[in-house]
Amino acid sequence: MPSAKDRLSGEERRLAAAYAPGLLFDRNEPFYPVRFGVTVLREDGASPSFPRRLKVSRPDVAAVVEYAIYYDYDIQHLYDLEHVWVYIGSNGEVADVEASFHGKYLKGLLRGRTNLSNTRTSLYVQPGKHALSPLPEVFELLPGFAACTQEAAGADGLIYGDCFRGLLASDEATDQKVRRYLQTCRFTPSGVYRIWEYAHRDDLFVSWNELFAEIPVRVRKELERL
Template sequence: MNHEWISKYAPYIYFDNNEPFFPVRVGVTVLEEAGPSPSTRRSFEFEDPRVKYLIEYAIYWDYDIQHLYELEHVWVYVGHDGEVVDCDASFHGRHFKGLLRDRSNLVDGTHVKLYSQPGKHAFLPQADMFYLLPDLMTCTDENAGRRGLLITGPFDGVYSTDDETNRLVELYLKTLRFKPSMEFTEYRIDPSLYVTWPELHAEVPLRIKDRLAEIRQQLGGVNR
């Protein structure tokens, strides 16, 4: 994997100043023809003749403030002359355009500037848009941990959870509850985090197992 080339088009992510979680791996896939994403329920048609290929960044965190396991995506569409043609960014199982119409959030020519929802990590190109979310402040505070150990599409049948595991995850995440500052600082993905999607897919269950062991150790003396 050419980390220098992957880094050239990687998004610049802006995290809330009170954010407790940061990416731990990024699974990268390059698509050059129509077909499905390997890591989420989405397909690409390549209908825009300007697009030569797209880079899929599957960005993995060990935690969302409401659950263990978090995977969000950024798709950068690259043109035949190397320009950024477009960008999409995931938002709670869906996606929005990541590149503003006037391209004003394209930094250094090839890096799309995206804001990460505090604690939840869904992406938007403007921070003020988060204020449209009714639970912006409550999901990171009183509702922390409520979804336990999450299982989503790419990992259906790969691992499982139960009520006790979900209670432990919720109890742990409640110790990290916070109120967003809504002030953001730039974060650039360290090239050491890049892996292929198959490598990330194989690593995630192992990371979940390790995080659960750490949680049980930390909460061992806590009266649940």
């Protein structure tokens, strides 16, 4: 279990809630985040949960809040980890935003910062897959956008990040179990997106170390349940 020093400080928790991005989900979305693993970086360094380095030593940046957003399920697999990075300026303003998109990341602010309200950026969540974009039209340009929520539901079984190798493992029987379940979750995106309110939910925000410890436990419990 993570020690007390691994938990979010009061200031980190305040920043996490204040800058939490506004997430817009399709009306028919079956899966929502179960935890946000938060890391606040005040100097250049590697992300603890995504393969990239974060540059904080910029004239317009005082800190970066990384949100590692964990879902028990993507419509195609068990385990899903998405990310948002909010760059905070020296006066507390939002200097920049980036968001994960199928293993890469996109800029999160539109030209003119029209999707920013005070300290909260609005981002759309791809139905079922949970990639993030300030423009929902991007999702429909992806090959397999429709198939992934229908006949391809559950296609990938159990997946997990490299950091969980040795802690999690899969085989064909496990993958089949996940596929059977996710086939029962098939849906058709409505194209209508609604904001999901969560910034007030203190229980959702933990440190990355706490989330790292929790994820294997959650995965095993889901496999027992299926």
